[in-house]
Amino acid sequence: MAERILPPCRSCGGTQLRPFLDLGVTPLADALVKPGLLDDDTFVEGFFPLEVAFCPECTLVQILEEVPAEKLFVENYLYFSSFSDHLLRHSREHALGLVGSRGLGPDSLVVEVASNDGYLLKNFAEVGVPVLGIDPAPEPAEAAVAAGVPTLQDFFGVELAERLVAEGKRADVIIANNVMAHVPDLNGFVGGFATLLKDDGVITVENPYVRDLIEHGEFDTVYHEHFCYYSCTAVDALVRRHGMFLNDVEYFPDLHGGTLRWWIGKQEHVSDTAQRFLAEERELGLTGYGYYADFAGRVEQIRADLLELLRGLKAQGKTIAAYGAAAKGSTLVNYVGIDTDLVDFVVDRNVHKQGFLMPGVHQPIRPVEALLEEQPDYVLVLAWNFLDEIARQQSEYLANGGRFIVPVPSPAIV
Numbered sequence: 001m002a003e004r005i006l007p008p009c010r011s012c013g014g015t016q017l018r019p020f021l022d023l024g025v026t027p028l029a030d031a032l033v034k035p036g037l038l039d040d041d042t043f044v045e046g047f048f049p050l051e052v053a054f055c056p057e058c059t060l061v062q063i064l065e066e067v068p069a070e071k072l073f074v075e076n077y078l079y080f081s082s083f084s085d086h087l088l089r090h091s092r093e094h095a096l097g098l099v100g101s102r103g104l105g106p107d108s109l110v111v112e113v114a115s116n117d118g119y120l121l122k123n124f125a126e127v128g129v130p131v132l133g134i135d136p137a138p139e140p141a142e143a144a145v146a147a148g149v150p151t152l153q154d155f156f157g158v159e160l161a162e163r164l165v166a167e168g169k170r171a172d173v174i175i176a177n178n179v180m181a182h183v184p185d186l187n188g189f190v191g192g193f194a195t196l197l198k199d200d201g202v203i204t205v206e207n208p209y210v211r212d213l214i215e216h217g218e219f220d221t222v223y224h225e226h227f228c229y230y231s232c233t234a235v236d237a238l239v240r241r242h243g244m245f246l247n248d249v250e251y252f253p254d255l256h257g258g259t260l261r262w263w264i265g266k267q268e269h270v271s272d273t274a275q276r277f278l279a280e281e282r283e284l285g286l287t288g289y290g291y292y293a294d295f296a297g298r299v300e301q302i303r304a305d306l307l308e309l310l311r312g313l314k315a316q317g318k319t320i321a322a323y324g325a326a327a328k329g330s331t332l333v334n335y336v337g338i339d340t341d342l343v344d345f346v347v348d349r350n351v352h353k354q355g356f357l358m359p360g361v362h363q364p365i366r367p368v369e370a371l372l373e374e375q376p377d378y379v380l381v382l383a384w385n386f387l388d389e390i391a392r393q394q395s396e397y398l399a400n401g402g403r404f405i406v407p408v409p410s411p412a413i414v
Helices: 035-039 069-073 085-102 121-126 138-146 158-166 186-196 210-215 232-240 272-284 295-315 327-336 370-374 384-393 395-399
Strands: 018-027 047-054 061-063 110-113 131-134 171-177 197-208 245-252 259-265 320-323 378-381 403-406
Touching (some): 018 327, 085 121, 085 197, 110 121, 121 131, 186 232, 197 210, 232 245, 245 272, 320 370, 370 395, 384 395
Parallel strands (some): 110 131, 171 197, 320 378, 378 403
Antiparallel strands (some): 018 047, 197 259
16 A cells, blocks of 8 residues: 655645544535525535644644635635624724734734734724735625725735835734634745734734644534644744744633634744743643544544434434534534434524525524524534623523533533
8 A cells, every 4th residue: 555645734844744633524614505506416515635634843733635725715705703792802802902002003004814804903993093904705805895994805925915015015013813724825924924014013813722622622623724723832933934933922711712812023022921831832742743642532422422412312302403604513513424314404693604505414504583483492502612602692592491502522411
């Protein structure tokens, strides 16, 4: 049997990647299906391998498959940040904090990469700070422009950064929230940061923390749009390669299942907090393969337990819906095998997703009001990272006797 040839590491180019989780062949998580297409004989739904590996040379966790970015973030991308109240509050606090701490004003420039529908940048614009959004997805970018946020519909990298610098634009602040995971060309992306940032500027980057992913069994955070899963150690190695430094770290345990905010700059001022995170990762073993080795077995147990729970409820004649047509939900239902025999429909607040079908398993996506209209006995919370917010929204459903099922870290009725 021929030896398997794996791709090089997306960050350091190392050739010793070690796979540790195989989620099989799944559809693209954001490729929602128009109902009429299922009756079209020419329609072919795309499925791709989804396997995760660890780089022992720079510690970056990453998927092996690479789907073209245009297919991931342009054709089917209907994620709109403004539909999460929690995220809006978190973003506004960060924006206003930066205005104050950095002394931002009318002569400053704040650039956000993956600016989506302008949900964050509008907080700067409101207080007179010039902004520029960059996002390749047509509908969110158009929504941002309509909200008064200047937006370039484009992918970010060195080439675009050089073009902006040639136009006289240099950034005092660059923000990149939940996008560095989505970048196949990591060095081009971070090289763009280094090109565009002023010498005394700051970059803040947010992404889910790989430690939480592993420790809490958050396998559904893995999908084709997420090329990489970061530790502080991996980020530190990545930015130093481009003449920048990881100077500080903030941790938000209740955002997206555990999110880190990395503060990056061209001057080295590494805080005690950043040093502590790096030291903890070494002590816990995040810098070695052994930390990840048993993850696949734990994921398989979650799958078996969730199927047993859902099948048991259906055998009792119970009705089950789901909440959250997000990418993580697509990974979960497709890997576990939760089809329309187990879950009747999915609800989502995002009006742009309503009327479509979930990728692969094809549950219809309905407005959240359907939970009160149908009053299913149970709701599988696919967007478990917003559980508290969803519980507040659905207080009437719960008061009427409905129950939630949370899939990770282990399936439970709450």
